[in-house]
Amino acid sequence: MTDDYVFEGPSEPAAARDNNPPLSISELSFALKRTLEDRFGHVRLRGEISKVNRHASGHVYLTLTDDKACIDGVIWKGSVRALGAQPDTGLEVIVTGKITSYPARSSYQIVIETMEAAGAGALLAQLERLKAKLAGEGLFEPGRKQPIPAFPRVIGVVTSPTGAVIRDILHRISERWPCRVVVWPCVVQGDAAAGQVAAAVRGFDAMTPDGPIPRPDVVIVARGGGSVEDLWAFNDEALARTVAAASIPIISAVGHETDTTLIDFVSDRRAPTPTGAAEVATPVLADLRYAIADLDSRLARAGGRLLEDRRTRLRAVARGLPVRPEDLLALPQQRLDLAGSRLASGLHRNVAVHERQFTAVSARLSDVLLRRAMERRRDRLSAFSDRFAPAMDRRLAQDSARLAALSRALTTLDPKRPKPGFARVEAEDGAMIASAAALADGQAVRLVFADGGRRARIEDDAGSTVPTPRPRPTPPRSRPAGSDQGDLF
Known part of the structure; x- marks a missing residue:
């Protein structure tokens, strides 16, 4: 038990128990700072530089990271030139320094004194391999990129609805080209960011122009700046393939101008900032x-x-011209006026002439003449009918009799209806056999008579005897009564 913890018995008064006075925030922060500097006064770390910020004062602020954690680092102005390797994003380095804290933010950091390169960073190496794979498939080809529409009616934005990015985009669009903006909210950092952004791109791409929410003419995928870890969701392979396969033009606006992610290469257009994406997507209405x-x-x-x-x-x-233009047009104009004045009277005379002709012709057009012509043709038709009707009836009766005779003959000669004493020979499949050459020894056939059918089998004539049919007995002839003439037979 240390001196900071004192056992308090139940019999001690309250004033005696209060022997641990409260500390101020500053006292605690600086106490922790001294503890860190005393315990970790000299450490050697290996990690990847994910973010570099060179301040105007000459100091360099950066972040060291590995696959599980990260730590902020600072290089004072006097130590920058003496470094063995200059800090750069994606560079894997080995640094030496001391751990300290920054009390104003309650965070700890490493003050770097020496730095040496340890090789390419793991994250950048993974990104380069993925870029080479997608480039080999042709997803970065300029020929497959779609043009951005010049005058969009609807703009889709995929970003966080609570950040400053969406406010900057909406403000810039309203200034340049007031149009409808559809925002698809999603997270833009963390493990779920890549899946949500890909789902938003697919959702915009599946919309129809006549749906309840109109389909955007162009989509902006936007996020503010950050470290490599913060922007790593936009290096996802599935998200890159979704952006490349979209049929709607997509503008990538992830990070600041110096930040580069994988979707910048597969999108149809890359903007340096989200505000720049709004400028790329819209024209200036005033211009x-x-x-x-x-x-x-x-x-x-x-x-x-x-x-x-x-x-x-x-x-x-x-x-x-030899004369004035007015003089050239005077005579034709006078002729035109004269013709115009005569046109009305000429039309009236023309109508009067045609009216007289019509009156003369209409006198000969009487219904009496038409009725007489119809009566004459009706009489001729009646005479023709009386003359030729009996001959036509006789001819029709003769043709009917011939047709009935042909029908009876056809019924008699129908092979499907054999006459008594005849049979139709059929094969097993029902096909009719018309000659003996079509039969084979031992073939099964069917004999169809007028009153039914029987099955039979063909045998060779050489090995069979044909029985002689027995004559039918002739009945005695009856003689008329009273005749005594004998029978000659």
């Missing part, structure tokens, strides 16, 4: 209005110059 107004004024000026040029050329040509 368009100014351009249209300028084109309109240029069109008006060009049209005026063209008319003035034609007017000048016409005047020049008119000066070469």
Whole structure:
């Protein structure tokens, strides 16, 4: 038991028990700082540099990381030039220094005194292998990238709804090109970020223009700056393939201008910042209005110059004529006026002539003539019917009799209906056999008679005897009664 912990018995008064006075935050922070510096006054670490910030004062702030943890580091201005390797993002280094704390933020850090390169960082090596794999599949080819629409009606944004990124994008779009913006909220850091961003891209890509939420013309995937670990979700292979396979144009705006992620290579356009992505996706409405107004004024000026040029050329040509243009047009204009004045009376006379012709023709158009013609044709039809109707009836009766005779003959000769004393020979499959050459020894056949059918088998004539049919007895003839004539037989 240390001196900081004192046993207090139940019989001691309250004032005696309060022998551990409270410390201020500053006292505790500086006590921890001294403890860290005394315990870890000289350490040697190996890790990958994931973020480098060179301050204007000359100091360098960075982050050292491995696969499970990270630690902030600082290199004072006087130690930067003496380093064996200059700090750079993705470089794996071995550093020597002391552990201290920064009381203002209650965080600990390492003050780096020496630094030497230890090889390429594991994260960068993994990223380079993945980039080489996707590049070999052609996902980085410029030919497969889609153009960004010049005048989008709907813009989709995939980002966190609570960060400053979405506010910057919305503010920039409203200034340049006021249009509809659809935000798909998702996390942009951590293990779940890659899956949620990929699901958002697929969701936007599956929308239809006539759906309840219109399909965006372009999608912006945005996130603010950060370390390599913070942006590592955007180096996911599945997310990169989803962005590459999307049919909707995608602008990547992850991190600051110096940050590079895998989706920057597979997207259709990369923007240095989220605000820059809003500028890439939208035109400037004021500039368009100014351009249209300028084109309109240029069109008006060009049209005026063209008319003035034609007017000048016409005047020049008119000066070469022997007489004034007004004198050339005077006679044709007078003829036109005269023809116009005569046109109305000429039309009236034309109508009157056609009216008289119609009246003359209509006198000959009487229904009596039509009725007489119809009666004559009706009489001729009646006479023709009375003359030829009996002959047609006789011809029809003869043809009916011939048809009935042919029908009876056809019924008699129908092989499917044998006459008494005849049979139809059929094979086992029902096909009719018409000749003896089509039969084989031992073949099973079916004999169809008028009153039914029997099965039979073919035998060779050489090895069989044909029985002689017995004659049917002839019944005695009856003689008429009273006749005594004998029978000659």
